Amino acid sequence: MSAAAEVYVPKLGALTALTGTPTHYCAGCEHGTLTRLIAKAIDELEIRERTVMVSSVGCSVLAHEYLNVDAVQAPHGRAPAVMAGIKRVRPDLLTFAVQGDGDAASIGLLELLYAANRGEPITVFLVNNAIYGMTGGQMAPTTPIGMVTTTSPSGRDATSTGPPIDATRLVAGFERPAYVKRVFLPIAPTPIPRVYNARGALEGAASVRHAFEVQERGGFAFVEFVSTCSVNWKLGILDAKRYAADVLRPLFPPGVYRDRFGVEGR
Amino acid sequence: MTDDRAFLKGNEALAYGALRTGLNAYFAYPITPSSEIPETLAAEFDRRSYPAFRTFLQAASELEAISMVIGAAATGAKAMTATSGPGFSLKQEGLSYAAGMELPMLIVDVNRAGPGLGNLGPEQSDYFQATRGGGHGGYPTIVLAPASVPEMAAFPALGFDLAFEYRTPVTVLADAFLGQLKEDLVLPDVAAPVYAPEWAATGARGATRHVLSSLHLELADQSRHSHHLREKRDRIAAREPRAEEFETDDAEVVFVAYGICARLARRAIRLLRARSVRAGLFRPITLAPFPADRLRRLVAAGRSKLLVVELNAGQMVDDVRLAAAGGADVRSVGEMGGLLPGSGDLVRAAEAMLR
Numbered sequence: 216m217s218a219a220a221e222v223y224v225p226k227l228g229a230l231t232a233l234t235g236t237p238t239h240y241c242a243g244c245e246h247g248t249l250t251r252l253i254a255k256a257i258d259e260l261e262i263r264e265r266t267v268m269v270s271s272v273g274c275s276v277l278a279h280e281y282l283n284v285d286a287v288q289a290p291h292g293r294a295p296a297v298m299a300g301i302k303r304v305r306p307d308l309l310t311f312a313v314q315g316d317g318d319a320a321s322i323g324l325l326e327l328l329y330a331a332n333r334g335e336p337i338t339v340f341l342v343n344n345a346i347y348g349m350t351g352g353q354m355a356p357t358t359p360i361g362m363v364t365t366t367s368p369s370g371r372d373a374t375s376t377g378p379p380i381d382a383t384r385l386v387a388g389f390e391r392p393a394y395v396k397r398v399f400l401p402i403a404p405t406p407i408p409r410v411y412n413a414r415g416a417l418e419g420a421a422s423v424r425h426a427f428e429v430q431e432r433g434g435f436a437f438v439e440f441v442s443t444c445s446v447n448w449k450l451g452i453l454d455a456k457r458y459a460a461d462v463l464r465p466l467f468p469p470g471v472y473r474d475r476f477g478v479e480g481r
Numbered sequence: 482m483t484d485d486r487a488f489l490k491g492n493e494a495l496a497y498g499a500l501r502t503g504l505n506a507y508f509a510y511p512i513t514p515s516s517e518i519p520e521t522l523a524a525e526f527d528r529r530s531y532p533a534f535r536t537f538l539q540a541a542s543e544l545e546a547i548s549m550v551i552g553a554a555a556t557g558a559k560a561m562t563a564t565s566g567p568g569f570s571l572k573q574e575g576l577s578y579a580a581g582m583e584l585p586m587l588i589v590d591v592n593r594a595g596p597g598l599g600n601l602g603p604e605q606s607d608y609f610q611a612t613r614g615g616g617h618g619g620y621p622t623i624v625l626a627p628a629s630v631p632e633m634a635a636f637p638a639l640g641f642d643l644a645f646e647y648r649t650p651v652t653v654l655a656d657a658f659l660g661q662l663k664e665d666l667v668l669p670d671v672a673a674p675v676y677a678p679e680w681a682a683t684g685a686r687g688a689t690r691h692v693l694s695s696l697h698l699e700l701a702d703q704s705r706h707s708h709h710l711r712e713k714r715d716r717i718a719a720r721e722p723r724a725e726e727f728e729t730d731d732a733e734v735v736f737v738a739y740g741i742c743a744r745l746a747r748r749a750i751r752l753l754r755a756r757s758v759r760a761g762l763f764r765p766i767t768l769a770p771f772p773a774d775r776l777r778r779l780v781a782a783g784r785s786k787l788l789v790v791e792l793n794a795g796q797m798v799d800d801v802r803l804a805a806a807g808g809a810d811v812r813s814v815g816e817m818g819g820l821l822p823g824s825g826d827l828v829r830a831a832e833a834m835l836r
Contacts, residue, residue, distance in 0.1 A: 288695050296545040304505055
């Protein structure tokens with residue numbers, strides 16, 4: 216994929232789109248990575264002064280403390296509806312939300328799917344770490360079969376709760392979305408012991424930028440970031456990366472599911 | 482419609498009244514008996530006859546609609562939605578967030594009958610939910626109670642004025658009767674356009690950010706915010722109560738009624754006065770803040786028999802008793818299920834109070 220081939224040139228010094236407030240994210244959590252990728256894209260595209268982020272409910276609830284942009288709080292799951300309200304009266308603004316799997320694929324699935332169906336020119340970033348992180352490790356819509364959580368103590372059982380929900384495929388099932396992509400964000404194990412690659416972050420950086428560009432061109436943009444939650448998975452950080460690569464990556468295959476404007480091909 | 486004289490249903494009049502305030506956005510979910518509001522606005526949106534009216538959108542649910550209102554309101558837009566009982570319950574989530582974030586917006590509840598689905602007839606049984614704030618957490622409420630089709634047209638302007646002045650949602654609490662009633666009216670003037678207030682989230686300018694959030698994780702922060710909301714509630718209670726009195730100066734018995742019940746009470750007053758019973762009316766126009774001081778003054782001036790007329794099992798009567806503070810005989814009469822009390826019922830209840 217061309218995006219992954221881009222050379223990442225680290226920008227020295229503070230990003231304008233970061234407040235500099237230390238994040239509350241746990242060590243090894245991809246929320247921190249994504250926060251930086253979003254700030255980088257906002258700086259590169261020079262859109263900070265006309266961007267309004269919508270804060271969702273979950274681990275990203277405090278993202279407006281870290282991203283130096285205007286922000287509006289959404290009720291749990293309703294971020295796409297709040298973004299639609301913003302865009303309908305102010306199409307000149309850009310808006311985005313960082314939603315978790317519980318926010319976007321459980322309590323807010325209706326709001327996500329209807330915004331996708333209408334093709335609202337908004338940007339949704341979904342952090343899928345297969346568990347409710349903020350509330351302390353309960354089963355999520357994306358929890359794999361067999362994963363032990365505090366509300367599936369014997370492991371998720373599909374006969375009772377159904378199989379995991381694939382939000383990317385659901386969104387891509389509608390006609391109007393312009394950009395639908397899934398990125399495997401964690402550092403990933405390589406054949407060399409103790410060596411991990413950061414291809415996900417490179418690809419993620421390009422995907423975030425594309426997602427804003429697609430919104431600028433009037434399209435609905437959705438990027439799912441398969442992530443880890445070592446604290447609530449009760450694994451070490453590197454073991455969590457390995458689990459994500461072994462279990463989540465096959466379950467939620469990365470790739471471009473929709474690219475109506477051809478932003479990936481440039 | 483650009484002509485000022487009209488013969489409209491209450492719901493239609495409210496829609497035109499809202500348009501003439503310079504309404505920017507309406508987010509709809511249909512529910513009887515409020516649906517003429519979104520239908521009227523959809524038609525006017527298609528005609529593009531009101532330049533400020535930038536958005537009409539039918540949402541997938543009541544929750545989505547109120548969340549869209551939140552987004553539009555956060556940019557400083559005049560945004561609203563309307564619903565009825567079952568939908569008003571769903572709006573409470575968004576109203577709590579909006580009050581916590583201090584967003585101005587207008588919500589209309591065309592009260593229908595009964596808990597659950599009930600029926601499509603008029604009731605005033607959402608009084609507690611609207612005035613106390615049916616959402617979680619504590620927050621100020623402003624609730625306006627129109628009693629005629631002209632007031633259905635006029636109250637969106639008052640509602641938006643109060644919503645923007647105090648930065649809080651305002652509810653217009655009507656009922657199925659007022660929504661469907663047709664009357665002559667002169668529509669209010671078209672308001673001058675307003676521009677986004679300084680608190681609106683429309684992009685950070687340099688170092689100035691606008692963060693509209695109801696989240697205050699530090700206990701001291703939430704405490705400060707809650708005290709701020711309480712102070713706002715007290716300021717609204719001190720400055721904004723509105724009520725109308727009719728023939729109370731010499732009244733032996735005073736009806737206390739709002740909305741359609743105030744109309745019924747006026748008819749009963751005429752019948753009672755024809756029978757030499759001196760009856761009057763105290764009509765709260767703001768249900769929240771309740772015009773308690775004014776009612777207390779009325780009681781102190783010797784009006785010591787208050788007959789509360791409501792289309793519910795007795796809700797506003799609690800506020801009347803609180804205001805009267807033991808200084809008056811307060812009784813309650815009403816109907817439920819979509820029926821209205823007859824004039825004879827009110828006359829008999831008033832006469833019974835004087836025996």
